Amino acid sequence: MTVTAHGPLPATPYDVTVVGAGVVGSAVARELARHPELRVALVEAQDDVGQGTSKANTAILHTGFDAVPGSLEARLVREGARLLAAYAAESGIPVEPVGALLVAWDEEQHAALPGLLEKAERNHYRDARLVGPAELYAREPDLGPGALGALHVPGESIICPWTTTLAYATQAVRAGADLHLNCRVERASRQDGAHVLRTTRGTLRTRLLVNAAGLHADTLDRALGHDDFTVTPRRGQLLVFDKLARSLVRHILLPVPTALGKGVLVAPTVYGTVLLGPTAEDLDDKRDTGSTAEGLALLREKGGRVLPALLDEEVTAVYAGLRAATEQDDYRITAHPEEGYVTVGGIRSTGLTASLAIASYVTDLLPGLGPTRELEPVRMPNLGEAFPRPYQRPELIAADPEYGTLVCHCERVSRGEIRDALAATIPPAGLDGLRRRTRARAGRCQGFYCGAAVRALFEETRRASAVGEPFEEARP
Amino acid sequence: MTDVREVDVLVVGAGPAGLAAAARLAAAGVGRVEVLDRERQAGGVPRHCAHGGFGTWSRPLTGPAYARRLVAAAERAGAVVRTGVTALDWAGPLALHTVGPHGPETIAARAVVLATGARERPRTARLVPGTRPAGVYTTGELQQAVHLYGQRVGARAVVVGAEDVSYAAADTVRAAGARVVAMVTDLPRAQTAPARALDSRLRHGAVLLTGTTVADLLGHGRLSGVRVRHRDGRTAVLPCDTVVFTGDFVPDHELARRGGLTLDAGTRGPAVDGSLHTSRPGVYAVGSVLHAVESAATAAREGAHVARTVLDTLAGAERPAGVPLVVDPPLRWIAPNRVTPADGLPYVLRTTAFLSRAVAEVTQDGRPLHRERLGAAVPNRTLGLTARWTSRVDPGGGPVRVGLTGR
Numbered sequence: 042m043t044v045t046a047h048g049p050l051p052a053t054p055y056d057v058t059v060v061g062a063g064v065v066g067s068a069v070a071r072e073l074a075r076h077p078e079l080r081v082a083l084v085e086a087q088d089d090v091g092q093g094t095s096k097a098n099t100a101i102l103h104t105g106f107d108a109v110p111g112s113l114e115a116r117l118v119r120e121g122a123r124l125l126a127a128y129a130a131e132s133g134i135p136v137e138p139v140g141a142l143l144v145a146w147d148e149e150q151h152a153a154l155p156g157l158l159e160k161a162e163r164n165h166y167r168d169a170r171l172v173g174p175a176e177l178y179a180r181e182p183d184l185g186p187g188a189l190g191a192l193h194v195p196g197e198s199i200i201c202p203w204t205t206t207l208a209y210a211t212q213a214v215r216a217g218a219d220l221h222l223n224c225r226v227e228r229a230s231r232q233d234g235a236h237v238l239r240t241t242r243g244t245l246r247t248r249l250l251v252n253a254a255g256l257h258a259d260t261l262d263r264a265l266g267h268d269d270f271t272v273t274p275r276r277g278q279l280l281v282f283d284k285l286a287r288s289l290v291r292h293i294l295l296p297v298p299t300a301l302g303k304g305v306l307v308a309p310t311v312y313g314t315v316l317l318g319p320t321a322e323d324l325d326d327k328r329d330t331g332s333t334a335e336g337l338a339l340l341r342e343k344g345g346r347v348l349p350a351l352l353d354e355e356v357t358a359v360y361a362g363l364r365a366a367t368e369q370d371d372y373r374i375t376a377h378p379e380e381g382y383v384t385v386g387g388i389r390s391t392g393l394t395a396s397l398a399i400a401s402y403v404t405d406l407l408p409g410l411g412p413t414r415e416l417e418p419v420r421m422p423n424l425g426e427a428f429p430r431p432y433q434r435p436e437l438i439a440a441d442p443e444y445g446t447l448v449c450h451c452e453r454v455s456r457g458e459i460r461d462a463l464a465a466t467i468p469p470a471g472l473d474g475l476r477r478r479t480r481a482r483a484g485r486c487q488g489f490y491c492g493a494a495v496r497a498l499f500e501e502t503r504r505a506s507a508v509g510e511p512f513e514e515a516r517p
Numbered sequence: 518m519t520d521v522r523e524v525d526v527l528v529v530g531a532g533p534a535g536l537a538a539a540a541r542l543a544a545a546g547v548g549r550v551e552v553l554d555r556e557r558q559a560g561g562v563p564r565h566c567a568h569g570g571f572g573t574w575s576r577p578l579t580g581p582a583y584a585r586r587l588v589a590a591a592e593r594a595g596a597v598v599r600t601g602v603t604a605l606d607w608a609g610p611l612a613l614h615t616v617g618p619h620g621p622e623t624i625a626a627r628a629v630v631l632a633t634g635a636r637e638r639p640r641t642a643r644l645v646p647g648t649r650p651a652g653v654y655t656t657g658e659l660q661q662a663v664h665l666y667g668q669r670v671g672a673r674a675v676v677v678g679a680e681d682v683s684y685a686a687a688d689t690v691r692a693a694g695a696r697v698v699a700m701v702t703d704l705p706r707a708q709t710a711p712a713r714a715l716d717s718r719l720r721h722g723a724v725l726l727t728g729t730t731v732a733d734l735l736g737h738g739r740l741s742g743v744r745v746r747h748r749d750g751r752t753a754v755l756p757c758d759t760v761v762f763t764g765d766f767v768p769d770h771e772l773a774r775r776g777g778l779t780l781d782a783g784t785r786g787p788a789v790d791g792s793l794h795t796s797r798p799g800v801y802a803v804g805s806v807l808h809a810v811e812s813a814a815t816a817a818r819e820g821a822h823v824a825r826t827v828l829d830t831l832a833g834a835e836r837p838a839g840v841p842l843v844v845d846p847p848l849r850w851i852a853p854n855r856v857t858p859a860d861g862l863p864y865v866l867r868t869t870a871f872l873s874r875a876v877a878e879v880t881q882d883g884r885p886l887h888r889e890r891l892g893a894a895v896p897n898r899t900l901g902l903t904a905r906w907t908s909r910v911d912p913g914g915g916p917v918r919v920g921l922t923g924r
Contacts (some may be wrong), residue, residue, distance in 0.1 A: 487639030
């Protein structure tokens with residue numbers, strides 16, 4: 042088990058290196074780790090896995106009912122949804138099959154629903170059906186007035202994106218892959234039939250290379266001499282409403298898509314909160330993950346139409362994520378077999394759903410990987426409200442009272458869970474990483490009650506484990 | 518599933534209100550009075566208010582010393598104070614599911630007193646745009662970080678707010694060795710004692726920006742600055758590595774809401790009458806959950822007051838119905854917010870307007886009940902109103918209204 046965050050990289054060449062430890066890169070690394078003869082590296086520019094697009098999205102496990110029929114995305118989403126549902130059940134990743142309703146608010150949207158039903162069928166999704174206003178309001182009593190009907194897509198689910206990425210990376214590392222964090226690739230070249238990556242932590246050599254660099258996939262692609270696509274960061278701002286709002290919404294409430302995109306949704310989350318968003322803004326800056334007053338005002342206006350009572354509830358989080366949009370409306374997965382190189386570009390909001398199918402598709406494009414084996418299953422800590430959390434498990438508390446000692450009151454996170462996360466295969470690099478692993482500090486008080494206590498636990502562990510190490514000081 | 522344990526009175530929250538109630542009840546001979554607190558130490562918010570201003574005129578105390586005295590008084594009277602125990606949800610009209618290091622437990626009581634306190638709205642709830650860097654605090658988190666854990670904060674802080682708690686936050690920033698770069702309020706002037714505002718500006722050099730809001734947080738990783746916007750549209754960037762969002766308190770009303778208790782639209786805490794009955798018989802509410810946030814002394818006074826009500830109810834007294842007590846602008850809210858003719862507990866109110874000579878006018882169905890000079894009215898500061906008029910309320914009449922006039 043090797044996770045490094047500083048210091049020089051190993052001098053021995055790797056067989057395969059995956060650049061980018063987002064949900065896609067981690068899934069690819071996990072798939073590669075099934076080949077026992079391979080030395081696999083997963084390198085990540087940031088200090089944790091899933092720090093880019095993968096941490097800030099709408100957290101939906103899609104059916105692919107609305108994909109472009111016949112596209113690679115449609116196929117991989119369809120396959121990936123099945124694979125991820127099974128993987129989530131095995132690994133303890135929270136998933137709730139709440140279903141989606143595409144709500145029509147005017148005649149034009151209402152008239153578009155049959156076409157969407159037909160599209161779903163062309164995507165091999167046959168459970169969707171049209172519902173009238175009576176059933177719609179019976180299903181969603183707090184929906185704003187004036188809805189004309191909806192398309193019900195019962196197969197759409199909500200999922201925890203953080204646990205998913207972490208489960209893949211954890212399983213890859215436990216199976217022998219090396220995870221190198223804080224390791225930004227600055228230059229790439231080929232020498233004697235191998236790739237040479239110059240990183241912020243030194244040089245890494247590898248026979249095969251997978252580019253899963255997300256927003257930066259085009260940059261790495263160009264460094265290797267390919268000019269196939271350009272990534273345009275498309276910002277999505279989102280609001281998360283407090284748990285006390287959860288009873289207001291039962292399904293993922295989607296607008297009827299327009300030429301401008303999929304639009305703003307209202308959806309429950311597996312953490313028991315309610316999501317409103319995203320906006321869609323094409324930007325130039327791949328770091329611009331700030332929210333804006335205009336974006337938040339737009340979301341509140343749209344959300345107030347769908348679910349008026351939502352606006353009275355407290356907001357617990359405001360965030361913005363960047364999707365890796367390209368010029369084309371499909372994934373950009375390209376193999377360059379003569380170079381031992383595969384680009385996995387343009388993976389947008391469906392990437393979480395499709396991740397396992399993408400991983401399988403990508404490894405099929407790589408030559409000479411050798412035999413495969415089954416991986417040891419992982420069992421992830423449960424962050425979902427639909428399954429018993431540690432504080433709800435008397436047998437666990439009886440065995441270890443730390444699981445009954447709540448530190449974060451809003452999210453009901455115990456000391457035991459925080460301790461476990463800090464000692465896990467891939468420990469968090471900071472308090473944000475700890476939040477994504479435990480939900481500590483993620484609730485309505487945002488640390489008013491627990492912030493200092495959680496930070497104390499984090500810094501205590503960091504001091505104990507980092508003695509003598511030139512590690513960057515923990516961020517407060 | 519779990520066995521039900523029975524007590525006489527269950528108090529949720531071991532802050533000044535809850536502890537004062539428990540002390541009175543236990544001293545009055547109620548058999549088993551139990552106080553739950555989810556924190557590791559009892560005492561509530563005063564635990565991390567390292568400044569003075571607690572206790573009495575004759576015996577001034579710091580927050581932590583005051584908290585210790587309250588805990589000791591409750592225990593000495595015979596109440597059981599249990600910390601590290603979280604009340605999760607209702608198990609019945611007068612029973613709660615709890616969890617702690619010893620596992621889950623269901624506790625049933627003859628009376629339940631909610632004293633769950635209040636918290637400041639964090640940056641997210643205030644919808645302040647920008648990035649999500651480290652270094653963003655509320656006063657509560659800041660005070661605990663500095664006074665309970667000795668943690669480092671940044672070097673240059675901006676304090677959002679200019680009310681009493683904001684100046685307390687500024688003191689904590691300085692106690693941690695950091696500098697207050699500026700204080701920011703969207704109101705035209707500070708909402709604290711003029712001497713305190715002057716002291717902060719002259720002795721500590723903390724600039725007060727009035728008519729100004731925080732428009733944007735900047736920085737990746739660590740906060741690098743805040744963009745502020747003046748009412749006239751001008752913006753500026755204040756370089757800083759720490760920002761403290763102060764004030765804007767909301768009741769911690771989770772249990773009240775989960776229990777379906779009627780809430781007051783103004784305070785967002787449970788609606789109570791002057792005897793501190795909530796809408797559910799046998800459930801009472803006291804302290805900051807009613808009026809976020811008041812002084813510890815007000816909370817403790819309510820704790821003592823509710824003890825009388827609980828004793829009467831346990832002895833078989835009926836709960837009077839009462840009528841709603843509502844406010845007209847510029848008042849924001851009043852607590853208690855129902856009224857019965859027998860009520861005697863003074864009221865606390867909040868206003869949105871600065872008035873140098875405010876007068877409260879109480880009416881019911883257009884009939885004047887009372888007029889009272891309140892003195893200066895300042896937003897985010899408490900106004901007090903006596904209860905000398907409640908006997909004139911018609912319990913069968915319409916809502917009683919409180920208005921504010923003056924200049």
